[in-house]
Amino acid sequence: MKDSLPQRLDRWIARAGINLLIPPLILVIPWLQELVDQLLFGGKWNLPMVPGGSFLGVLTAPFSHGGFGHLLANSLTFLPLSWLVLLRGRRAYLAVWLGVYATAIPVWLFWPNGSHGLSGVVYGLLGYLLIIGWLEKRPLSLVLSVLALIAYAGVLPSLLPIFSPPGVSWIGHLSGFAGGLLAALALADDDKP
Template sequence: MSSQDEMKGIAQEIQAQVLILGTFVGVMWVLELIDIPLGGTRGFCNGLNQFGIFPRQLSGLRGILFAPFLHGGFGHLIANTIPFVTLGWLVMLRRTIDFFWVTAIAMFVGGMGTWLLGAPGCHIGASGVIFGYLGYLIARGYFERKLLSLLFSLIVLVMYGGLLWGILPVRIGISWEGHLFGFLGGVVAAKLLATPRRSYN
């Protein structure tokens, strides 16, 4: 393959990544705009946010799928948009398909953990998935045991390690359970998607 073909392939890959991330974020913003006349910006459990995760309520299980796309106002959404795009792109950096696997696993593990053990009320927002990306990026180096993977995980830890305080119950009104179980979902994804270093006899 010529260098021109390689550059073209890289450009197409970047375009696909921008489209994927833009679509996810676009859905979040459109839903928040729709939620304004429905009263969703007046409280976390109003409007479309009724489709969030309600722990130990049967109807709350649907929130495992819908909660990451729902937010309690534009402040909440803006706070999640930048880390979603940044960490989501880092997940894509090696293989774009990893983004879909990590997102799905973080949504499921984070959502189920929150539904089983979360505090009563409505749990919404993309932060659980964001913590899933963080867990994946940090744990991948450990499971792969490759120098580049370890260095990459270390860089992510240094740059975004401060977010880990979010898995602790230190702030009222924040779904630390969603953060914690989302992070654990990311670790599970790192284990499942890791490409271990080959050993030769």
């Protein structure tokens, strides 16, 4: 027997409440790391993904930043994009994180420069949102894609080196974006948004 509309709505509201907490709880990690870095290490304790470095750097890089300004900029885009992906569900959110980590591995192995910050995940979330609507052609997915395009189209040029400021890891942005696209391709047509 199918649940009534009010029962489904109650479940969605309960799930949405939990989903609203996930991104801020994730942000506690980089903010604590940056606070410890600034207070105890004078801004020199970074956990980047560096060529020839430990694989652990791939895992810690999203939580390491080059100062509070870097972290604040990433946090302000991370939160709304995370919440938009979480409208699709925690499975989609986890898929984006896994996609971003998977596409970071070749960068870690072959790219000559180090990289860190949540911007790879931010671009992964954006990549996912931009393509999922066009892949599924469902109303919610299409709305999310259009919202993401309207709100964040201006950052897309920074996926290319000619539009990235010096010192900004455009390859980290591009690999994160590719991870989001992979996640969308893997989850498209999933019947459980």
